[in-house]
Amino acid sequence: MSLPPGFLDELRTRTSIAQVVGRKVMWDPRKSNQGKGDLWAPCPFHQEKTASFHVDDRQGFYYCFGCHAKGDAIKFVQDTENVGFMEAVEILAREAGMPMPVRDPADKVRVDRQTRLLEVMEVAQRHYRMQLQTGAAAEARAYLARRGLSPEAQARWDIGFAPPGWQGLWDHLTGCGLDPDLILAAGLARASDKGRKPYDVFRNRILFPIRDGRGRVIAFGGRAMDPNDNAKYLNSPQTEIFDKGHTLFNLARARETAGKGQPLIVAEGYMDVIALSEAGFGAAVAPLGTAVTEHQLRLLWRIHPEPVIALDGDRAGIGAARRVMDLALPLLEAGQALRFAIMPPGQDPDEVIRAGGAGAMRKILDEARPMVAILWERAIEDRVFDSPERRAALERDLAAAVEKIRDPTLRHHYDEDLKRLRWELFRPARGGGGGGGGGGRKGGWTREPRRRPVSSTKSSELVQAMPRFEEELREAVILATLIVHPALIARFAGELEALVCATPDHAALQQALLVLPPPEEGTSFRDALEARVGPAPLEKLFSLSHVRIAPPVHDPADHEKAALCIAHEVDRLMRLRGAERDIEEGMRDLEGLADEGVTWRLSQAARARYGAGPSQEEDGADFELAPNGAHVDRDERDAFADLLGRINYGKGRT
Known part of the structure; x- marks a missing residue:
């Protein structure tokens, strides 16, 4: 159905978004100024304790600085009532006393x-x-x-x-x-x-x-x-x-209860949902006789950013959890995930509550596991990793699963977690005896690698002493590009929020970029930024030579080029810090007894961290660090040499 010109404008004029939103939230009296239509509340779309959800009643829009939800009164009704556009218009028109146009x-x-x-x-x-x-x-x-x-x-x-x-x-x-x-x-x-x-x-x-x-x-x-x-x-x-694939049992009640801060629980059947709700877990839903569908999964995320899948503790329940995981992998985004609460063997949520009460159920929900743990357990189940080929097959299978994740930042973090789990599984056992990796699980080495004593050094002190020149450089380019291209902030909000800044000035700019609203047409975003953090951090940032020569800083109109630059810098920064974590883990291993596997891994991580080529350890050549080809300074070179010396000592070399 099409609406006549001017109908929506008239509807928005007659509708107070403050009244519409006020039915779902509690305004924060300390931040709100109702006389000016400037209202703040905890966001109804994600769990939070602080009031980051802003409503401008005069302009007729809302924006959340936490989850970045935004829109007008119609969009708010669509998202909170789970209705389509025309149904939302009908609801608001009825409240405003406006007859709907003839269909x-x-x-x-x-x-x-x-x-x-x-x-x-x-x-x-x-x-x-x-x-x-x-x-x-x-x-x-x-x-x-x-x-x-x-x-x-x-x-x-x-x-x-x-x-x-x-x-x-x-x-x-x-x-x-x-x-x-x-x-x-x-x-x-x-x-x-x-x-x-x-x-x-x-x-x-x-x-x-x-x-x-x-x-x-x-x-x-x-x-x-x-x-x-x-x-x-x-x-x-x-x-x-x-349509059983497009709705959920107890949807309306669960949505309202989840909006008040309760966890959203996905159970298997009607009696499970009723038992959970009667025990105080009111935000419980169930699919309708079929496996969870993509539409139902998206519906769950509209209600809560991290639903808990509560399934029976038998093989069928675990199989159902894995099917949900496979469905969710391509749909995952930063801040949009699943957790899995597996019941004790032979029990469903209803039986857990009848046997142990609400406390027993709450304990299981509190111990709900992230999806990466379910992915890992499926990959290693009933498998032995006693050869390079079998270990390579594990890595291949995990890479194929993670490749389904479309969000690059999230994919990177999955890679990091799985890399850590593989290292723990394959890490040779300490002390005497045969080397079975992974804390007694199936898998591991078939023989214990050769070990030699190494000098004891606090790895955290060594890593903290490493210069952070390249991290600061890349952070500066990312921040400056976002300041010049503020339209990209929402697109890279997840990457920006995950950034661990190397300097206080960078941290202040990062926080300001996350909380400032999108600039209105004709206004200066940099002026708004300066009003929040002061002129000094901005002057220092844009005076850096590598920032001044960065192409996206010179061309504020080419947003796509700027986006490519940000993505490249974020990726490189993550790789650098991933290598640093590898070094820190390896140095902890070197504090006791080292083996050739540990020292080889440390050498590779050190070269990755400092940009060294495969032969530079031996010939003493300079190696490049900065994107413009600048050589590493003496402090960087000395840190790298010192680290390699400690590693080589661990290998028994002089």
């Missing part, structure tokens, strides 16, 4: 039909609810009581019952005057192929209503009371109002 005939017919289908579902829900109180439902009520659901809890969840008869619901709905075609279209009955009247889809089942993001009943999930039934659980078929 085109086909659209009006479709919406009217959906409204009538929803009315049929509500009548069916009331009927099923009443049936749970009849004598035919005695066994169903006893089952619910055994599962720990009181009558009050049953009422809260609108649990119902479908008696064993074939046409009970059909007769009731047609007796209420409802259109038989709508009953069939709602998925409540099926036409008979034997010339008889249609029969009910749900028979002799406990029924759980499935609601959409606005709390409307769109389907049912039924649990069979007959143990010999072909399907223990049965969902409504796909209809015009229900």
Whole structure:
């Protein structure tokens, strides 16, 4: 449906974004100035304790300095109510007292039909609810009581019952005057192929209503009371109002509860969700009889940046967790992740709560593991790494999995974590005895490498003494480029936030770039930056020779060239600091007994850190460090020589 010119402008004029947002947040009275329409609150889109979510009621927009969510009142309703653009417009127009424009005939017919289908579902829900109180439902009520659901809890969840008869619901709905075609279209009955009247889809089942993001009943999930039934659980078929891959059980309640700071938990079934919610974990949802879909995963991230996947502790549950991981890998972004809480063997969340109460469940959730741990465990499960070929195969498999991650910064951090885990697995054992790597896991070396004593040196002191010239250089180019091209800040916000600055001036500029709002047209971003941090850090930054000659600093119009420059500098900086971490780990190993594997790894890391070529250790040649080809200064060269001397001592060389 198209809207006439001026309709949205009129809607935005009549709508106070402060009132719309105020239904979902608590304003911070210390930072807010309501008289000027300048309002601050903790962000409703991600968990935080400080008020970084800003609403400008006069301009009619919001912006979060934490997660960078932004938009107007329509966008806010879309994201918080999980509705489409036109539905958000309808909600705001109704509140503002504005009649919606007349739809085109086909659209009006479709919406009217959906409204009538929803009315049929509500009548069916009331009927099923009443049936749970009849004598035919005695066994169903006893089952619910055994599962720990009181009558009050049953009422809260609108649990119902479908008696064993074939046409009970059909007769009731047609007796209420409802259109038989709508009953069939709602998925409540099926036409008979034997010339008889249609029969009910749900028979002799406990029924759980499935609601959409606005709390409307769109389907049912039924649990069979007959143990010999072909399907223990049965969902409504796909209809015009229900797509099981596009919604979640308990979606509306969970979204509201997660917005108040509770963790979002993804369980396997209806009873798990109900048990979690009744135990105080109200932000619990479940997929509807299928594996989690990409649409459901994106929906989860719209509710919470880090949902917890809580699955049974058997092989099926672990397999389901791994399938979710494979689905999530290409969709991951900085600040958008999954954690996995695996239940004890043979238990689901409902059983954990009944056995140990909410405290037992909270302990498991607190110990939920990051996705990289699940990826690593699958890679090494039931494998032995007693040869170079097998170890290379592990590295190949991990690289193939990480390659699916599209975000370069996140991919780098996965690489770093997996590299650390591989080193711990293959690291030769200390002391006497055979060398099985990985703390007793399958894998490791087949023989213990030759070891020699080395001098004891505090590795942290050595690494801290290393000059940071190149890090400062690359940080300066990154910061200066972002200042000249502020439109790129949002694009590189994750990389900027992860930057560990080498100087206080760089740290001050980094913080200012993260919190300052995007510049308005005709305003100077550098002036706003100077007002926040003062002129000295900016003058010092732009007086550096390597900043003055950087191409993106000279060309403020070419954003793509600037983006390429930032990406290159960030990548190189990460590589440098990764090499430093390798050196620090290796030096810790050298404090005790060293072997050839440790010293070889340290030598390679040292060359990577200082830009040395493979033969420069021997011939004493200068090696280059800076992007413009400048030679390393004497302090850098001395640090490298000192480090190699200590490594060579560890190899038994003089």
